[in-house]
Amino acid sequence: MAKGKLLYAQSGGVTAVINATAAAVIETARSHGVKVYAARNGILGALREDLIDTSRESKSAIAALHHTPGGAFGSCRYKLKPPATDDSEYVRLMEVMKAHDIRWFLYNGGNDSADTALKLSRLGREYGHEIHCIGVPKTVDNDLVVTDCCPGFGSVARYTALSVREASLDVASMSETSTKVFILEVMGRNAGWIAASAGLAGEGADTPPHVILFPERSFEPRAFLAKVKATVERVGYCTVVASEGIRDADGTLLSDTGGRDAFGHAQLGGVAPLLAQMVNEKLGMKVHWAVPDYLQRSARHAASATDLMQAQAVGKAAVEYALDGMNAVMPVILRGRDSPYRWKIAAAPLARIANREKKMPKSFLSRDGFAITAAARRYLAPLIRGEAPAPCGKDGLPLHAVLKRVAVAKKLAPWDGA
Amino acid sequence: MAKGKLLYAQSGGVTAVINATAAAVIETARSHGVKVYAARNGILGALREDLIDTSRESKSAIAALHHTPGGAFGSCRYKLKPPATDDSEYVRLMEVMKAHDIRWFLYNGGNDSADTALKLSRLGREYGHEIHCIGVPKTVDNDLVVTDCCPGFGSVARYTALSVREASLDVASMSETSTKVFILEVMGRNAGWIAASAGLAGEGADTPPHVILFPERSFEPRAFLAKVKATVERVGYCTVVASEGIRDADGTLLSDTGGRDAFGHAQLGGVAPLLAQMVNEKLGMKVHWAVPDYLQRSARHAASATDLMQAQAVGKAAVEYALDGMNAVMPVILRGRDSPYRWKIAAAPLARIANREKKMPKSFLSRDGFAITAAARRYLAPLIRGEAPAPCGKDGLPLHAVLKRVAVAKKLAPWDGA
Incomplete structure (x- = not known):
């Protein structure tokens, strides 16, 4: 195992494919010999030092995450206090990272999460513990800027x-x-x-x-x-x-x-x-x-194969960026062509993404405002293509991952926050 | 072509697989050289003499009905007047059947429709036009008696x-x-x-x-x-x-x-x-x-393969019963075993089914009334097994039948009812 661990956390509303991103993160990190901890219930788990050791999960359990909707490690809606007025939460996060030798932090969420990852990325040196923070895109709202679309x-x-x-x-x-x-x-x-x-x-x-x-x-x-x-x-x-x-x-x-x-x-x-x-x-x-x-947003049985592939691709790229020493970036989806659809992953600075919201271009709405235009169709059509149903069990229903979620032993005093 | 035509009509709330029954009806009738007319919008089409000639549909269009939800020929909620007090609608139905040499009438619906089919079945001789009426089960409510379960x-x-x-x-x-x-x-x-x-x-x-x-x-x-x-x-x-x-x-x-x-x-x-x-x-x-x-009820993409097979089986059996000269019956599903699940189709008299409603056995509800029992699981489990998704087109969405719905030339004066 490499020195240092990678911490992965899910944030905000979950999707049909966020666990496919998680699976790609864990599988890619494993292939590099890096141990992955997952924060239980998102950033709250990081604050509470409530970490799950994903190395205790079997290969098949992690593989099943590719077809399991929801957030397998738990997500949360929790807005960190702005460090400019109260930096106690960011200080706590750095303490937890330090205590567990976490060198890479992957935060899988929307524009709020990109902001959190960005703020954390700036604190490493200040607190004497270098950390590489990567935002990983996820939102059914499709409202992140820079990326062509959002997994989910x-x-x-x-x-x-x-x-x-x-x-x-x-x-x-x-x-x-x-x-x-x-x-x-x-x-x-x-x-x-x-x-x-x-x-x-x-x-x-x-x-x-x-x-x-x-x-x-x-x-x-x-x-x-x-x-x-x-x-x-x-x-x-x-x-x-x-x-x-x-x-x-x-x-x-x-x-x-x-x-x-x-x-x-x-x-x-x-x-x-x-x-x-x-x-x-x-x-x-x-x-x-x-x-x-x-x-x-949980209809994994009807997921788009394109969306699934992109969710996996951003997970894989996020690990590679982190291990390459990049910081404060997000793997985004860049579109080459509409038809045949071509896309690739590239790194974009979190500073360009955090706290911004992408609205639909005006050219996507018909004049009367009740329909979409041909331009909207060209953009949207490739994103829903391909079927990627979960395998079904003997009961006729989709099979989902069953995780052990073994907790990492705590090293710090309990957090006295929320 | 055999002498006489078969009229098929859909009734009441539609389902994910009622068109699979329709496809089986048309395919089976075709294999016997019998022409199938479909009433447009259910019994209203029969009253209005608004009939669709399904022989004008291609083999592939009819095959596509197997994976098309909704009611392809139109359905309706329309309760016929009771013939005991006002027999004008039943008289009109017999006139339409006579005018188009309809010898077999298949009515695909629930317990209201079984009642209509039963009443019609008794009128043939009285009006000098022998007709074989078959009820074909369909309802998401699963509330028909005699049959073990209901297609849909x-x-x-x-x-x-x-x-x-x-x-x-x-x-x-x-x-x-x-x-x-x-x-x-x-x-x-x-x-x-x-x-x-x-x-x-x-x-x-x-x-x-x-x-x-x-x-x-x-x-x-x-x-x-x-x-x-x-x-x-x-x-x-x-x-x-x-x-x-x-x-x-x-x-x-x-x-x-x-x-x-x-x-x-x-x-x-x-x-x-x-x-x-x-x-x-x-x-x-x-x-x-x-x-x-x-x-x-329209989620054909998530249909149960068992349900689909049963919907097809009742359509096929209904045609066979009709052509065999049976009258006032319904093909019902009889269960042989729960596990491995075994079922077969048998004919049951409409008189036993019409206007009755099957409630859940008390033994299916837990004591506190908030859950199902093991007995309910044994009954329900086989019914949801198997996947039977519709094929998808290049756009990534399920393909559905596109019908021509060519009208049969009218022979009667317009109906002056609803």
Whole structure:
């Protein structure tokens, strides 16, 4: 074994393929003779010195992570205190890294996590313990900058397009006497990437989805209802895909419940029933609605093979960058061509990524704001390609990794924080 | 071509595999040289003389129906007037059958449709046109009597168990700082078969789903909240599966919106957000909820191979029974053994099936009413086995049948009914 250990942590909302990144990290590190610790429940495990020794997991258990959704080592929503005002948490992290001779830290998350990894990367020398910090991209929201797309997004995009296609066949077949309007609510707090991916289900005004509601456009009830009505009159039914983050002209979230998560974001959910009520009341049509919620981001059984490969590639590259001595970078996906699709991995500075959010280009939304453009199709289409289902067991259900999660013996006093 | 035609119609809520039954019907009839007409939008098409000539569809288009969800010829919710008080609709149906020399009528639906097929079967001689009426079982609700299970149910059961398993991994990985309780609402108006199938996701009190709410048990908020609280304290999180049809001690539907469908059934949906609010208010825990709605019954991509085979088998048998001169029967599924699972098709009189509803045996529910028993597992387990995904196209999405749906020339005056 090489001197020093690699610490891997998962952060924020998990995805169908984040464990494939974890598997690639562990397998690549093992091939270099480097021991990997995983923080239990993300950065909280690092603060608490609650570390899992992944070298105690069998080769087959790690391999099974490639087809296991969720976060196998636990993730968390926890925002570190800004070191400029209170550096106690960053100091603690450095103490834990030092105590366990952790030389490489891989933080698998979104733009919040990139910021944390960046701040940590600057502290090594100050605390007398050199550490190489690598951000590893992951988010179904597809809202990281620099990278062409984010691992996790392609699979939720495929699930969404596939669900729209399947459910619309159901609605179409019964629309004469039953449901006329079907509303599918999808994730997407500020950027409508997932809603846009629904557009891949079909092309043309008569093909579902007929209406997509993006957070990028303010929601205008009259235009929406007119579009739904016209679609039902012309096609016989109407499939609507609504982003959870749609806002009215004042910028107020339609679904704002007043609840806030650990990062201060409004806790969303429930736009679909609101829209359903509106359609039913104003147009007098029978409406059904669906909110897949976590089903969409954990649907490993319907994952995109492209997304899976990219999730694995960023994990492998992150280890290689770390062992090569790079610091404060993230392996990002660069697109060569749309068709045939070509991509490669490259290192990008975390400073360019941390705390920024990529919105959809305006050129991706149709003029009326209810559909995607050809440019959006060119971008999105390759990301959902290929099937990569998990193997199934005798019970007919997908097989998932079963880990031992053996704790590393603690060396420090308990952390007195959260 | 043989003298006489076979008319096939789909009825009521569609499923992931009802088109596989349709494909088997058409393929079997073709192999016997019998032409198949399909009623457009179910029995309404028969009343309107709006018939589709399936002989105009290519072999490959019919083959593609085996992996196309929804109802390819259209279905409807339409209850015929009882012939005892107003026989105009049944008279019209006989006129259409006579005009098009329809000798065999296959009605693919649930217990309402079995009743219609039964009534029609008795009218042939009276109207001077002998007709053989066969009911073909189909319903995700699994509530037909006599048959061991209903085509369509196994696939929604597999989707439900699979979704519980996947989404629970997501919830488990983030439960320390985020969602503690996840509530999945599933279909099932009066019988909790779909909710029960969620139980196949795992076994034991600590394995999801931790709480199942069945329509067979009256909902007791205190017992429910206590169970959720204890589960979160013990396991760290709690996955709840709730049937849309759960009722309080007075028998009132939790989700009753006051809306009624064409059959006079209450239009349901929305139990999950009600339960979520209750858990959040009373236990102060972060809750997420999902309502897959039509996604669950159209999820052909996650269909059970067993269910698919049974859907095909009842279609084939229905044609054979009809051509053999049988009348007023339904091909039903009889179970030989649980393990290894053995089943066969047999003919059962429609009179034993029409308008009855199979509830879950009491022995399938655990004593506290929140879980399934070993007996339920023995019954349910074989039904979700095997994968049978649709082939995917270059776009990465499932391929579905594209039909021409060529109308048969009308011979009668327009129907003056609905």
